[in-house]
Amino acid sequence: MINKQIYLKSGKEQSLKRFHPWVFSGAIARKKGTLFEGDTVEVFTSEGSYLATGHWSPGSIAVRIFSFTQCIPDRDFFRTKLKNALLYRQSTTLFSDTSTNVWRMVHGEGDGLPGLIVDIYDNVAVMQAHTAGFWHLREMLAGLILEVMGERIVAVYDKSEATLPFMAGLGAENGYLAGEYHGNDAVVVENGLKFRINWQTGQKTGFFIDQRDNRELLSHYTTGRSVLNMFGYTGGFSVYAMRNAAAVHTVDSSPIATSLADENVKMNFSDDPRHKSITADAFSYLNEMKPEYDLIILDPPAFAKHQNVLANALQGYRRINAMALKKIKPGGILFTFSCSQVVSRDDFRKTIFVAAANSGRRVRIMHQMSQPPDHPVNIYHPESEYLKGLVLHVE
Numbered sequence: 001m002i003n004k005q006i007y008l009k010s011g012k013e014q015s016l017k018r019f020h021p022w023v024f025s026g027a028i029a030r031k032k033g034t035l036f037e038g039d040t041v042e043v044f045t046s047e048g049s050y051l052a053t054g055h056w057s058p059g060s061i062a063v064r065i066f067s068f069t070q071c072i073p074d075r076d077f078f079r080t081k082l083k084n085a086l087l088y089r090q091s092t093t094l095f096s097d098t099s100t101n102v103w104r105m106v107h108g109e110g111d112g113l114p115g116l117i118v119d120i121y122d123n124v125a126v127m128q129a130h131t132a133g134f135w136h137l138r139e140m141l142a143g144l145i146l147e148v149m150g151e152r153i154v155a156v157y158d159k160s161e162a163t164l165p166f167m168a169g170l171g172a173e174n175g176y177l178a179g180e181y182h183g184n185d186a187v188v189v190e191n192g193l194k195f196r197i198n199w200q201t202g203q204k205t206g207f208f209i210d211q212r213d214n215r216e217l218l219s220h221y222t223t224g225r226s227v228l229n230m231f232g233y234t235g236g237f238s239v240y241a242m243r244n245a246a247a248v249h250t251v252d253s254s255p256i257a258t259s260l261a262d263e264n265v266k267m268n269f270s271d272d273p274r275h276k277s278i279t280a281d282a283f284s285y286l287n288e289m290k291p292e293y294d295l296i297i298l299d300p301p302a303f304a305k306h307q308n309v310l311a312n313a314l315q316g317y318r319r320i321n322a323m324a325l326k327k328i329k330p331g332g333i334l335f336t337f338s339c340s341q342v343v344s345r346d347d348f349r350k351t352i353f354v355a356a357a358n359s360g361r362r363v364r365i366m367h368q369m370s371q372p373p374d375h376p377v378n379i380y381h382p383e384s385e386y387l388k389g390l391v392l393h394v395e
């Protein structure tokens with residue numbers, strides 16, 4: 001029995017009954033006990049029937065649910081959750097693939113653990129808490145990740161410093177929590193290609209693991225083509241394109257990113273003159289470039305992190321896609337993505353439709369892309385389908 005409790009307003013229990021894992025602050029009628037950010041709370045209907053258990057936050061998402069059955073969320077409870085996350089991944093195509101050792105072990109809501117991310121980089125797990133609730137449990141979770149993963153990993157690194165709610169003032173510092181590992185980087189393998197990942201200095205936990213299947217798809221279209229990888233970061237798409245393209249240009253506004261892309265291309269293809277990195281702003285580059293590319297990848301950072309900037313974000317996607325569609329060579333192919341959680345698949349497709357219409361080109365959808373099975377979408381939580389992409393054929 002948990003002595004911190006939340007009672008919902010009458011009629012506000014429907015979404016929890018459909019297993020949506022968030023309780024919004026507006027749905028709450030009253031609280032029992034003094035609640036601190038990160039506390040475990042039980043949620044009840046207005047009549048007092050148990051609904052769910054989760055972590056409390058003072059923001060608009062007030063409770064993130066990790067159980068819909070009454071439970072004691074102790075070490076055994078979270079061990080079972082982590083074991084299930086691993087078992088699930090062992091049932092996917094990922095595990096029959098020995099040419100990949102970088103994958104996501106825990107994907108927040110997709111694994112019934114909203115606020116927790118765990119990524120595996122060969123033999124190191126990088127854990128990221130997005131809520132005070134999971135940050136308070138970090139030592140226990142790190143021990144459990146080591147235990148559940150067994151000989152697969154040697155250490156667990158916590159990278160929660162920048163992802164915890166700022167107002168919580170937790171003073172988190174990134175660092176190792178369990179096991180032993182020297183340094184903060186490793187060379188990992190994805191579909192047989194090598195990448196140097198630094199989880200201390202890299203974006204997110206170090207690598208955009210969610211694009212694995214889309215990068216593999218890309219290399220089926222790059223043979224003999226001249227490729228522009230816009231927002232290239234570690235050069236993920238560029239390295240795959242180098243398997244067979246005629247030329248590959250990586251553009252990123254960050255010089256750290258372009259040098260990472262150079263290093264990763266070099267590790268796989270040595271000093272191959274087909275690759276060039278350019279440090280530049282994407283909008284200016286697209287505006288000034290000649291129509292020299294027959295395949296363009298647009299994988300920008302999330303233009304919208306919050307619902308209130310959605311309109312601006314859609315305008316950003318429309319502008320950049322219209323520019324690429326205008327400049328791509330006839331018969332060209334555009335791989336275009338949005339990783340904003342607040343931009344729905346439908347919004348994104350409509351935006352690309354407007355960009356295509358503005359460009360005056362004839363455009364067909366060849367593939368609709370999403371996230372791989374180690375980033376599962378919780379069907380009761382459509383927001384967890386954050387990665388959307390289209391492969392377009394442009395006449």
Ligand code: SAH
Binds near residue numbers: 282
């Ligand atoms: N495609 C990458 C991930 C992209 S992350 C992959 O597969 O790993 C987004 C990248 O966009 C970051 O590296 C960031 O430095 C870059 N970026 C952000 N704003 C930019 C801009 N205006 N012009 C060019 N690059 C930009």
